[in-house]
Amino acid sequence: MILHDIISEIEFQLHTNKVKYNCGEELKCGKKCNKCLSCDKKDEKNRRIILAYLNYTRKTPIAFERKVVYSRELKEKIRKKVIPAEEIKTLRYFEGKFRKGESIYYNLSKGIFDGCRQDVLLNSWHIYHIHLNMHEVMSKSGMDRNRADYLLFCIITDSQVLFIDVIPHPASPSDFVCLNFLQIICDNNWNEEINLERVKGAKNVTPKITDEEKLYDIMRKANMMFELNGRVFAPIMGIMTSGHSQLDVFRMDQFFIYIHDLNNLCQEPVFIPDHENNFILGRIEYYSLGIKNTSTVFKDLRIVNNL
Structure with missing residues (x-):
């Protein structure tokens, strides 16, 4: 019951949010699967709904005050007026x-409004554009009026925003996967920010793929090691073969383990949604050994047991 309430x-x-x-x-079980009440893939359907939700929440970082840091390369482009005034x-x-x-929602x-659409650049390298x-708009329909010829590529963390580069709007999806972004990230020692x-000690990664269109096709389904300036880097949390973010799948699995344990070990678990807090999905109240407890469910499905 509690899983049903959280899924609802x-x-x-x-x-x-019109997602x-x-x-x-x-x-592969019919176009009306979302509304099906007797789906024989019910558990898997719940998992896909959660993945769509996590995909959406990761693509739309919550607004709060953050420090802004420019890459050395972007500072130089501004100084030399490579970017229009x-x-x-x-x-x-x-x-x-x-x-x-x-x-900056x-x-x-516009891909933020499709929970099943995967952002390869964001999933693999944690880069937003x-x-x-x-021009300020306040609706999905108004977004046609605030598209732009230039895009800012950046990393958004809990405490800061790292401005990587500004370039003309790429012509195709594969052009978004730009090896130069990775070079800038590593040259500014930001690699840990994108996992x-x-x-150490690794050399000569093969195959070396420099064709970014081929790289894009690979990165949609697989993780890759990269060699930059004689140093080799490997992703810690990248992409699944399904195309989903590994971080999303990890958090979903941890969530299901928690709910399973809660149902088996505790009494009367109840989920209470929270529509006031931008960071919180809701709270779970339950009894364990006769004592009432509360857990906070954050919007990325992290669960914190409150003392």
Whole structure:
């Protein structure tokens, strides 16, 4: 019952934010799978709904005050005026929004509204792209008016935003996977921020793929090691063969383990949604050894037991 209540809240969140998700297409069991009440793949359907939700929440970082750091390469491009003056002005505008904790939600990709659509660059290298347009819109339909010729590529963590580069809008999805981004990240010692760890002593990674279109096709389903400036880097949390983020799958698995243990070891677990807190999905109340306990379920499905 508690799993049903949490799944219902997750679906409510997806519908409220106009996020589509077609679990039937992923499960090959019919286009109306989302609404099916007697699906023989019920557990798997719940997992796909959760993955669609986690995919959406990861693609849409919550707005709060963050420090902004420019890469050395981007600073140099600004100094040499390689980037048009108007785009630099817009870049400073977004720097201010991040510092003040303002939302950049509607300047993100329209792909945020599809829970089953995977962002290869974000899944693999944890890089977001933002449309550099100061025109403010407040709806999905209004996003047609704030698309841009230039994009900012950045890493968004809990405490800071790392501005990697600003380039003209790529022509195709494969062009978003730019090896130069990885070079900039490693040259600025930001590799740990994207869960890319140096493998000490390793050399001569093969095959060396420099064709970014081929690289994109590989990275949609697999993780790769990279050699940059004679150093080898390997992803810690990258992508699954299904195309989903490893981090999303890990958090989903941990969530199911917790719910399974809760149902088996505790009494009367109840889920209470929280529609006021931007970070929290809800709370679970339950009895263990006759004592009432509470757990907080965060929007990325991390669960913290409250003392």
